[in-house]
Amino acid sequence: MAPIRIGIIGLSSSAVTSWASTAHLPYLLSVRGRANYSIVALCNSSLESAKKAIETYGLDSEKTKPYEDPVALAADPDIDMVVCCTRVDTHYALIRPSVEAGKAVYVEWPLTHDVQLSRELASLAAEKGVPTMVGLQGRLAPVVLKMKELVEEGGMGKVLSSEVRAYGGTIDRETVASGLSYFADRKIGGNIFMIGFAHNHLSEMPGHNGLPATEDIRIMKMRLAVEKGISDNPDDESAQIDAVAEAQGYFRGSGETVDIVNSYISGTIDVQETVRRLAEPIEYSYVTADGGRLFVSEERSARFQRPYHEPDKAVELCGPEEDLDELQKRVTDPEAPSTELQLWNLYYTILYAARKTPWRDEDAQQKLVDLVAALKARPDPDYPANITVPVMNHWIYDHRRLWSDGTMLGPSARESWNDQPRYNDVWHLPEVHAWANINAFVARLTAQDIHNFKLYGTGAIIDAVDAGEVLELNPHSYPPALSKDGRAEAVFEVAALWIRIAGESIYEYLRTEAKKDENQEWNRWQKRFEEEAVWAQYNPRVTALAREGAETMTRISGHPQK
Numbered sequence: 001m002a003p004i005r006i007g008i009i010g011l012s013s014s015a016v017t018s019w020a021s022t023a024h025l026p027y028l029l030s031v032r033g034r035a036n037y038s039i040v041a042l043c044n045s046s047l048e049s050a051k052k053a054i055e056t057y058g059l060d061s062e063k064t065k066p067y068e069d070p071v072a073l074a075a076d077p078d079i080d081m082v083v084c085c086t087r088v089d090t091h092y093a094l095i096r097p098s099v100e101a102g103k104a105v106y107v108e109w110p111l112t113h114d115v116q117l118s119r120e121l122a123s124l125a126a127e128k129g130v131p132t133m134v135g136l137q138g139r140l141a142p143v144v145l146k147m148k149e150l151v152e153e154g155g156m157g158k159v160l161s162s163e164v165r166a167y168g169g170t171i172d173r174e175t176v177a178s179g180l181s182y183f184a185d186r187k188i189g190g191n192i193f194m195i196g197f198a199h200n201h202l203s204e205m206p207g208h209n210g211l212p213a214t215e216d217i218r219i220m221k222m223r224l225a226v227e228k229g230i231s232d233n234p235d236d237e238s239a240q241i242d243a244v245a246e247a248q249g250y251f252r253g254s255g256e257t258v259d260i261v262n263s264y265i266s267g268t269i270d271v272q273e274t275v276r277r278l279a280e281p282i283e284y285s286y287v288t289a290d291g292g293r294l295f296v297s298e299e300r301s302a303r304f305q306r307p308y309h310e311p312d313k314a315v316e317l318c319g320p321e322e323d324l325d326e327l328q329k330r331v332t333d334p335e336a337p338s339t340e341l342q343l344w345n346l347y348y349t350i351l352y353a354a355r356k357t358p359w360r361d362e363d364a365q366q367k368l369v370d371l372v373a374a375l376k377a378r379p380d381p382d383y384p385a386n387i388t389v390p391v392m393n394h395w396i397y398d399h400r401r402l403w404s405d406g407t408m409l410g411p412s413a414r415e416s417w418n419d420q421p422r423y424n425d426v427w428h429l430p431e432v433h434a435w436a437n438i439n440a441f442v443a444r445l446t447a448q449d450i451h452n453f454k455l456y457g458t459g460a461i462i463d464a465v466d467a468g469e470v471l472e473l474n475p476h477s478y479p480p481a482l483s484k485d486g487r488a489e490a491v492f493e494v495a496a497l498w499i500r501i502a503g504e505s506i507y508e509y510l511r512t513e514a515k516k517d518e519n520q521e522w523n524r525w526q527k528r529f530e531e532e533a534v535w536a537q538y539n540p541r542v543t544a545l546a547r548e549g550a551e552t553m554t555r556i557s558g559h560p561q562k
Contacts, residue, residue: 003034007041007079009070009094010086011053019108020085025057041079043067043094070094074101081106088190089113092121099124104131109195113188222247226428238356240430245352248431250419251412253349257342261349264371265357265364275374279403282342286402289384289391291336295327298390319389327388339396340408346375347412351438355416358433359440359497369444376450378403406451413442413453421490427482432490439494443501454509457498458521461506464495464549465528488538492545499549507556519557526553 006028011020027033042064044050050066053059067073073082074097081104084095092112098105099121111118111134125132150156229243245252253261257278264274289295299322306314306321350368357364380401384391391397399405420435421427439460442453467488482490498506510522532538532546 003036003038005038005040005078005080007043007067007073007076007082008039009043009073009082009084011042011057012044012049020083021057024083024085029058039064041065041067041073041076043070043073071097074098074103080104084108087188088195089188092117096121096124099128099130099132102128102130106133106135108135110134110190113190226431230428230430237430237433241356241434244428244431244434245419248419250352250355251348251416252352252355253345255345257345257349261353261371265353265367271370271374274371275378278346279375279378281337282339282346283381283402285336285339285342286396287381287384288333288336289330289387290338291333292327292331293334293336294384294391294394295322295330295388296324298394299324299327299388302390302393317389318393322388322390330386343396343408344412347409348416351413351416351441354441355419355434355438357437357441359437365437365441365444368441369448369450372406372409372445373448373450376403376406380404409451410453413456417456421487427487427490429482432482432486435490436493436497440497440501443498446505447502449505454502454506454513457502457506458510460498461495461525464492465525467491485539485542488542489545492532492538492542492549496545496549496552499552503552503556507553522553522557526550526557529553 008020008024011025028037028039039059040063042050042054042059044053044066045068047066047068050068051061054061054064054066065076065078067076070093073079082095082098083106084091085108086094088108088110089112091107091110092114095105095107105125111121122132151159225247226244229247230240233239233243244250252258260269260274260277263269264271269277285291302318303321306318308314309317350372354365354368357368359365380403383397383400387397396402396407399407401407416438421432439456442451442456445451446453446457507519507522510519529546529550533543533550536543
């Protein structure tokens with residue numbers, strides 16, 4: 001079969017963009033391309049420009065005719081197909097003459113800059129019976145074809161959802177190049193999204209229709225697991241919280257530590273025995289530097305740090321360089337558990353137990369508070385024998401107070417605070433209750449001067465006073481389990497617990513440590529609670545909580561807000 005004779009509109013040698021020369025010409029000039037197509041005409045904005053492009057791109061000047069008029073191009077009987085590669089707002093005027101002349105046409109996407117003009121061209125092409133194509137060639141890219149093959153063959157399993165992201169298309173990373181300023185002009189009809197993104201992805205959307213947003217498959221699986229766990233345990237909130245924790249990956253401890261803490265909670269062992277069982281394995285690892293492994297690992301880390309300092313400073317900060325072979329001889333128990341990991345596990349276990357202990361059960365919560373207090377009261381163990389400077393700098397040894405500082409309690413709580421309602425905009429009642437429980441627990445630790453979590457309390461109060469922002473959901477998220485009133489109740493409940501349990505500690509913190517002028521922050525919170533008690537914009541429970549919070553804050557500060 002003879003090659004198809006084509007005329008190209010828009011093969012410029014001077015334009016800011018060069019879509020025709022980069023997306024079309026390489027194939028057309030290849031051996032395979034020449035076997036199927038022959039470039040016989042070129043139409044640019046001027047005859048001179050067309051001739052210049054023929055020369056620049058090495059086209060055969062004997063058989064490639066230059067044009068400046070699309071009507072004249074359309075009338076050329078030696079052209080079988082016209083390819084339009086110009087800016088979108090010029091497509092209609094440039095391609096209509098060829099459609100009228102009954103020629104096959106290939107137009108780059110988008111067809112035109114106007115829906116009505118696009119429909120007019122489509123109707124005219126149907127009337128003339130000419131073959132047409134809109135260029136969405138991303139669908140034929142090798143990687144796309146291979147992915148489609150894998151999906152169709154089932155090699156990737158059943159595809160339940162997909163997500164597409166795109167970037168680039170502006171030449172410059174920071175701004176739109178001046179030559180592409182029309183991208184910011186709506187009437188042009190061409191922009192980064194419509195051109196670059198659609199070239200690669202529009203052909204995969206059935207009917208070229210925008211598809212409705214769907215719930216992310218990972219979030220959906222998590223949500224369904226939570227809902228099943230809740231429905232399977234209708235009368236057991238502890239089991240429901242476990243189901244939420246399992247599905248969402250809460251930090252909650254594991255192994256024998258969990259068994260020991262549960263035995264303490266049930267009353268099987270007393271607090272002294274509980275502390276002994278929990279502390280002894282950790283202290284063994286601590287005084288042996290994790291069976292000696294830390295001597296080696298911390299020296300290796302120090303060797304990366306010393307070169308960044310002057311010699312004297314390096315010795316001061318990291319100690320003199322140690323012989324690794326000699327340090328290796330001090331590894332007496334390669335299987336000894338890590339002190340740090342055991343501490344994480346210990347406090348994750350206690351914090352998760354608090355999450356499952358109803359805040360209204362003051363005795364049960366106090367029992368956990370007493371456990372933390374007993375751990376902090378335990379005598380701190382000595383450093384490992386012959387401790388090296390790098391080991392001494394390790395954050396577990398930095399202050400030499402394993403128990404009295406509550407080492408790792410704060411970081412464990414910080415990680416546990418990631419496990420709260422509002423994750424993915426879904427609020428389930430068991431996790432809301434669990435969130436109130438753990439807040440009440442750390443508020444008790446704060447109020448009893450066992451550990452300082454005052455900043456957590458201020459954060460909880462701010463969540464309530466600025467609840468408008470906290471309660472707004474992503475419009476594309478799955479409908480939450482709680483109404484907006486229910487979410488407001490959850491937020492105000494936690495704030496009220498902090499004010500009730502540890503309000504005086506927070507007030508003193510703001511007055512002294514935080515150095516707020518005239519308790520400005522406290523006054524703002526108090527006023528906001530008083531306003532909410534009057535406005536009653538949520539349900540009656542929220543109104544009652546706001547009133548309680550305002551009254552407690554007034555009692556603590558000694559004066560109401562006006």
